[in-house]
Amino acid sequence: MKRKHxxxxxxxxxxxxxxxxxxxxxxxxxxxxGEPVRAKIGVISIITGAGAGYGEAIxxxxxxxxxxxxxxxxxxxxxxxxxxxxKAEQALSAAQKLINSERVAAILGPTLSTEMKVVGPExxxxxxxxxxxxxxxxxxxxxxxxxxxxSLPESLAIPASIGMAVxxxxxxxxxxxxxxxxxxxxxxxxxxxxxxxxxRLSILTVQEFQKGQSDYRAQLTRIASLSPDGVFCSALYExxxxxxxxxxxxxxxxxxxxxxxxxxxxxxxxARDASEGLIVATPWFAERDDPKVKxxxxxxxKAYGKKPDQFAAQAYxxxxxxxxxxxxxxxxxxxxxxxxxxATKNHMGVLGKFSFDADRDVVMDPNVLIIQGGRFxxxx
Amino acid sequence: xxxxxxxxGITLGGxxxxxxxxxxxxxxxxxxxxMAHGEIFMFGAFVGMLLVSKAGxxxxxxxxxxxxxxxxxxxxxxxxxxxxxRKRPGASHLASLISTIxxxxxxxxxxxxxxxxxxxxxxxxxxxxxxxxxxxTVYLVQAAILGISLLMMAGLSLxxxxxxxxxxxxxxxxxxxxxxxxxxxxxxxxxxxxxxxxAMGGVAGVLVGMAFNFINNRIGLSMGLKGLAIIxxxxxxSVYGAMAGGLILGLSETFVVAYGPAGxxxxxxxxxxxxxxxxxxxxxxxxxxxDGKP
Numbered sequence: 001m002k003r004k005h006x007x008x009x010x011x012x013x014x015x016x017x018x019x020x021x022x023x024x025x026x027x028x029x030x031x032x033x034g035e036p037v038r039a040k041i042g043v044i045s046i047i048t049g050a051g052a053g054y055g056e057a058i059x060x061x062x063x064x065x066x067x068x069x070x071x072x073x074x075x076x077x078x079x080x081x082x083x084x085x086x087k088a089e090q091a092l093s094a095a096q097k098l099i100n101s102e103r104v105a106a107i108l109g110p111t112l113s114t115e116m117k118v119v120g121p122e123x124x125x126x127x128x129x130x131x132x133x134x135x136x137x138x139x140x141x142x143x144x145x146x147x148x149x150x151s152l153p154e155s156l157a158i159p160a161s162i163g164m165a166v167x168x169x170x171x172x173x174x175x176x177x178x179x180x181x182x183x184x185x186x187x188x189x190x191x192x193x194x195x196x197x198x199x200r201l202s203i204l205t206v207q208e209f210q211k212g213q214s215d216y217r218a219q220l221t222r223i224a225s226l227s228p229d230g231v232f233c234s235a236l237y238e239x240x241x242x243x244x245x246x247x248x249x250x251x252x253x254x255x256x257x258x259x260x261x262x263x264x265x266x267x268x269x270x271a272r273d274a275s276e277g278l279i280v281a282t283p284w285f286a287e288r289d290d291p292k293v294k295x296x297x298x299x300x301x302k303a304y305g306k307k308p309d310q311f312a313a314q315a316y317x318x319x320x321x322x323x324x325x326x327x328x329x330x331x332x333x334x335x336x337x338x339x340x341x342x343a344t345k346n347h348m349g350v351l352g353k354f355s356f357d358a359d360r361d362v363v364m365d366p367n368v369l370i371i372q373g374g375r376f377x378x379x380x
Numbered sequence: 381x382x383x384x385x386x387x388x389g390i391t392l393g394g395x396x397x398x399x400x401x402x403x404x405x406x407x408x409x410x411x412x413x414x415m416a417h418g419e420i421f422m423f424g425a426f427v428g429m430l431l432v433s434k435a436g437x438x439x440x441x442x443x444x445x446x447x448x449x450x451x452x453x454x455x456x457x458x459x460x461x462x463x464x465x466r467k468r469p470g471a472s473h474l475a476s477l478i479s480t481i482x483x484x485x486x487x488x489x490x491x492x493x494x495x496x497x498x499x500x501x502x503x504x505x506x507x508x509x510x511x512x513x514x515x516x517t518v519y520l521v522q523a524a525i526l527g528i529s530l531l532m533m534a535g536l537s538l539x540x541x542x543x544x545x546x547x548x549x550x551x552x553x554x555x556x557x558x559x560x561x562x563x564x565x566x567x568x569x570x571x572x573x574x575x576x577x578x579a580m581g582g583v584a585g586v587l588v589g590m591a592f593n594f595i596n597n598r599i600g601l602s603m604g605l606k607g608l609a610i611i612x613x614x615x616x617x618s619v620y621g622a623m624a625g626g627l628i629l630g631l632s633e634t635f636v637v638a639y640g641p642a643g644x645x646x647x648x649x650x651x652x653x654x655x656x657x658x659x660x661x662x663x664x665x666x667x668x669x670x671d672g673k674p
Contacts, residue, residue, distance in 0.1 A: 180643055208642040214592045214599060217388045218637035225381040238499055242594045245501070249508070249593060251517070270499050270594075 038076045039332035041322060042098030044091050044109035044119065047083035054111050054311050055083075058133060060304050061315030062108060064296075069323040077323060084110050091115040092122060099126045105332040106130065106341075108318055113137030120147045129338045133318040134311050136260075138187075141360040146338055148360045150318045150351075152283035154260050158191045160366045161281035162232065164379060165257050166199055171229040173202045177219060177243065178234035180208040188234035188259030196232065204228050209239065216243050217250065224252050234259040241270035248274040255279060268374055278371045279379055283351050284310040285367040288378070296350045317349035383516045385638045386631065391522040391591055393630020394529040398584040399607035400614065400622035401532055402577040408617030409553045409573045412473065415480040416457055418604020419487035420578045424450035425502075425585030425595045426495055432589075433503045442504075446582040454578025457483055458571045466570070484600070491597035499596045502589030521590045528587065532580060533623045540619070549573060553617075613653045615666025624664055628652070 043062055046055035059081055066077050080102050082094035091110045098104045099122070106129040110119050113135040123130040124144030132140055132149035141147050165171060174196060178189035196203055204226040207219040220243070223231060233256055235243060240262045247256070256278045258267075263280040286297055286307060296316060300308040308316070324347065325340040326332065347354045355363040370379035399421060406414045428446035431437050437445075461479040465471045509520040540546040551559040552569045560566045588603065589595045610629055614621025629649055636648045656664065 210643070210645075212598060212602070214588075214594060214596075214602070215388075215392055217391075218385060218634045219642065221381070221384045221388055222638055225384070238596075242499055242592070245593045266498070270501060272501060272503075 036073055036076045037326050037329075037331060038078070039105040039326050039337075040078045040080055040102060041319075042095075042102060042104035042107040042109075043079055043081045044084050044094045044098070044107060044111075044115070045081065046086045046111045047081070049085040049087075051086040051111060054134060057309050057312040058109070058111060058315040060300070061133075061308065061312035062319050064300055064303060064312075065316045065319035065323070069319065075323045075326045077319070077326075080104060084115055086112060086115070088115050088118040091119050095119045095122050095130075099123065099128050104128070105326070105334055105337055106322060108133060108315070108322065110135075113140060116140055116147075117143075120144065123147070127334050127338075129334060129341055131318055131322065131341070133314045145342075145360070148341055148356060150321060150354060150362060151314050152351075152362055152364065152366055154188050155191050156362060156364075157260055157281040157283070157366050158188060158257075159195045161257050161279050161368050161379075162192065162195045162199070164368045165230060165255055165279050166201065168379070169230060169255050171201060171255070173204050173226075173228045174230045174232055175204050175223040175226060175228040176206045176232050176234075177223065178206075178208060179211055179236065179239060181210045182236065185234045185236060185259065185261055188261065192232045192234055192257075192259070209235075209243075211236075211239065213239065214242065216246050220247050220250050220252060223247075224250055228254060230255045230257065232257045233262065236261040237264040237266045237270070241267045241275065244278060245271045245274040263369075265376070268371060268376075272374075275371045276373075279368065280376075281366040281368045282310065283364070283366055284308075284313040285369060285376070285378070286313075287376070288352075288367065290350075292348065293350050313350050317347070317351050317354065320349055321347050321354070381638075385634055387516070387518060387522055389631035389634035390627060391525050391630070392634060393627035394525040395584060395588055395591060395603070395626075396606050396610055396630050397529045397623045397626025398532060398580060398587065399603050400610035400626050401529075401536060401619065402580045402584070403607050404611045404614075404617055404619060404622045405536065405573055405577040405580070407611060409549060410462070410476075410570060411553075412462075412476045413480070413608065414457075414574070414577070415477065415604070416461070416483040416487060417480075417577065417581055418600035418607065419484045419491070420450050420453045420457070420600075421581035421585045421588075421603060422491060422595070422597060422600030423453060423487060423585070424582030425589050425599065426491065426500070426597075427582070428586035429500055429502045429589055429595055433501060439504055439506050443583065443586055446586045447579045448582075450582025450585065451575045451579040453487075454575040454581075455571065457578070458574040462574065463567070463571075484604075488597055488600060491600075495597060497597065499594045502593055502595055504590060507590045507593065521587075525587050525591060528583065529623065529626070532583070533619055537619045545569075545572075609650065609653055611663075613656060613663055615663030618663070618665040621663055621665030 045058050046052055062079060066079055070076055080098060082098060084091035084094055098107055107123055108131055110116055111134050116132050116135045120130060120143035124146045129146050132151060134151050135149055136151050136153045140149050176192055179185040205222060207222060209216060209219060231254060233243060240258060244256060258278055258280045263282050268275045297308060321344055325337055329336040329340040342356055342360060345355045352364055357363045368379040369376040402417050424446040427449040428442045431442040431445045461483050462476055465475050465479060507521045510517050548564045549569055551564055552566045556566055610625035611622055614625030632652055633645050633649045636645045
């Protein structure tokens with residue numbers, strides 16, 4: 001029995017290989033000029049379930065960009081949207097469907113890093129280019145040479161904000177403060193520490209706190225007594241806003257640099273005046289003085305009735321990057337598309353100037369913002 | 381640095397003590413633990429916040445508002461969750477514990493619906509007043525918290541030991557039936573106790589808002605648990621025990637964060653409590669239980 005099974009498995013494999021090879025060979029040759037490039041692009045996102053808010057913003061961004069691209073007529077994109085419900089196994093079966101039955105040229109998504117850790121290897125083994133637009137964890141593009149992302153990881157955002165703050169305020173001695181019971185704030189802290197050491201700042205103290213705490217004065221008293229030039233704080237906005245408020249009240253007036261979790265208008269809403277002077281780095285800044293950004297925001301608002309967030313903007317840029325790569329590749333061939341994607345340099349999108357590095361990871365200058373006069377403004 | 385941390389610890393301890401006083405009063409009289417006390421305290425804080433930050437009334441008015449709101453919630457709590465169980469023969473003494481847990485969950489969810497889940501700024505110019513004592517900065521709020529908690533402790537123990545009403549209350553606590561036969565309106569006494577305890581919770585709520593700048597709908601739970609631990613630690617039903625226990629817990633938590641591993645803040649504080657209880661099972665100021673009645 002066992003032998004028979006093995007034989008069948010071997011046969012099936014051989015058959016598949018034949019079909020695949022055949023498909024490769026029979027793939028469309030480069031089209032003559034003037035004829036548009038048609039491509040099916042798969043999208044894996046959270047359409048239902050707890051993270052559906054992200055999925056909504058992301059697919060809205062994709063659709064808006066697709067309509068623009070198709071209206072131009074050089075590339076015609078057909079989006080195939082699949083729901084992952086935020087679960088890795090669901091994302092995997094969606095990916096298999098897109099790769100094997102829909103036979104898409106490339107995949108955009110999935111939404112979460114945990115999903116990408118499962119879907120990425122599958123797409124990579126099948127030779128399908130896949131681009132994450134919201135996956136910020138470490139080691140995503142290291143999965144393989146078909147895996148890309150255009151979402152700014154914290155390891156890029158934090159050095160930018162710290163670097164500018166150090167330069168502007170001439171920081172020498174700093175205090176670090178972080179939530180030690182959250183993966184996100186902990187990893188932000190690790191990056192802050194690394195950057196501080198690289199910039200040869202002297203770290204006076206590292207203070208920890210836990211989620212939901214209401215009294216931070218013990219930590220802040222310690223920080224105040226060492227009189228640092230600046231405080232780097234990796235916190236989610238709920239805790240972050242309280243920390244800022246209590247710190248300012250205690251007379252800690254030095255600049256605060258926050259991680260990605262701190263990057264929310266809610267900080268201003270909660271901490272009001274105490275939030276003044278908080279510095280954060282973000283890939284997306286809706287009020288940037290750039291005609292591209294303004295037109296994107298206006299179109300998005302008109303189409304969906306709300307302002308685009310970071311996830312919508314990243315998705316919008318990702319689809320444009322994909323369309324440009326399709327145009328450069330001249331066909332929907334997966335191999336050619338991969339090479340064209342990897343060659344993306346200086347793409348001007350709503351997030352700013354964007355390139356892939358040798359590892360297919362993000363190269364861009366994040367927007368460094370500071371809270372002034374009750375709103376986020378560019379920090380110069 | 382040491383002095384400043386000590387002041388931080390005393391402030392935190394003072395708040396714990398006021399919360400614990402509310403628990404201990406109800407426990408001393410009724411022999412039940414009022415699990416809804418933390419949530420009543422939280423509602424007091426929110427009413428104070430709305431009055432001060434949104435309506436812009438002066439601070440004393442906010443205090444009165446919070447006290448009124450908390451006291452009326454205490455009245456409702458007794459009317460609907462405690463008294464019906466008190467009259468029933470055969471009701472387990474744990475029944476009232478469960479009914480107060482129910483009220484606490486109801487109140488927390490209600491606060492979530494009404495006020496939202498996030499932090500709310502508690503803004504009052506009073507909390508910016510500070511003075512310099514040598515190298516140490518002391519906020520008037522911090523001094524006020526210690527003062528108010530001491531005042532409450534002293535007032536409560538005077539009221540219990542010296543006044544007629546206090547005597548009636550103690551008689552009720554001693555033996556409900558005998559007190560009733562002696563002409564004490566025990567139902568009124570018990571209601572008064574719950575209302576007074578809740579009003580103290582309202583005061584504590586406003587003080588927390590002033591001290592930390594922020595309140596949210598979860599402070600009831602965290603502060604409530606601390607208050608509960610303190611009355612066991614200080615001695616069930618003991619007014620001085622609540623005060624001493626609160627200060628010790630506040631100070632030990634602050635010093636753990638200041639000089640030790642901050643992640644173990646609550647763990648170390650509670651290990652201290654366990655050690656004390658091993659040595660003195662009746663708590664710091666508690667009297668050894670002999671006749672089955674606390």
